[in-house]
Amino acid sequence: MAKCSLCGAPAVAEVRYARLRLCREHFLEFVERKVERAVREHHMIRRGEKVVAAISGGKDSATLAGVLARLRERLGFGLVLAHIDLGIGEYSVRSRRASERLADELGLPLLVLSVEELLGDGVPRLAMKARRPACSVCGIVKRYLLNALAIEARADRVATGHNADDIAAYALKAFLTQNLEDLRKQKPATPSIEGLAVSRVKPLYSVYEKESYLYALLRGLPFYHEECPHARLTSLDFHLKEMINKLESRHPGIKLQLVRGLARNADRYPGEDWEPVPCRHCGLISYGGECSFCRLTSRVKGEPLGGKVRGKIRSLIEGSHI
């Protein structure tokens, strides 16, 4: 059995790009240090700030919440968890349960927003009525609800569990399709826009997907490891992830170079031509005066629902004391 390069205990993980084999304790410390370094280097979270960590119930959210819970005292920030129940049948039921167990395990407050309760339909029915792919509707709804929640909770940051594999695949896709504006969006931290949008941060941007799984497993954090029924293993995103990992097997460290290089250089890529302005219906961020959530709900529900949804979220927050 392989031994830990640092202490000689039985190794449970091999980090090839760092030429290390690590035992449980040293692996957990390795991941936590990597996240702390990323948070400090990119000024993702400052002392005294309030952070909302978006958790889906999967391994990356477990790792995100688990590491941030450990860092919050040293870095001096407040942490609450938020879960969006997407209304995707049994998958959502189990994801919500895993999120609740995670919050219990870490002793952190959790706010759950149910798409069905807020809009009367879950994501699959919204997508069917909008005649759009479920993943595209899901993206619009999740982005909007998280931002609205963070604005109403007066949070300073929304932290998401995007890992290095997600970012590398997204960056490569943006390059292949020459959507260079999308490369700029892969920054580890985006700034807040007063009253319109809360800063987004990706503390796991340099953590490999495999490391994220191993962290959650070895730390004993609850998570649900099943694929969303709408995810497609034949998608370009998935093939790109596989391709990058084949490259990583032959050239250990290439994925880390890509995501760290992109974090440094993202501002060199072109930005959007449009200036963000308040949505005329709900007041949150839009490009052109109507946000994509109000546009979607106008189409599906006959009226823009951003303002009403913000009001419901405000009441939930007031009732929850987060």
Add this chain to the structure above:
Amino acid sequence: MARVTVRMLPGGETRTVEAERVSDLIRSLGLDDESYVILRDGKPLLPGDRLRDGETIVVVRVLSGG
């Protein structure tokens, strides 16, 4: 050479594979080490670890789909 039962996650499909070490198992399944975690009794194994005849191994695809 050990004969092991392999359970693939997510999904739960099972199959039988003959391999001496974890690295041979990964290769014979046509997988790559970066995208999978191999577990024995819930504990991760490394590529050089030896397999035991008759045991059940869980192979977890850690990559999420698009």
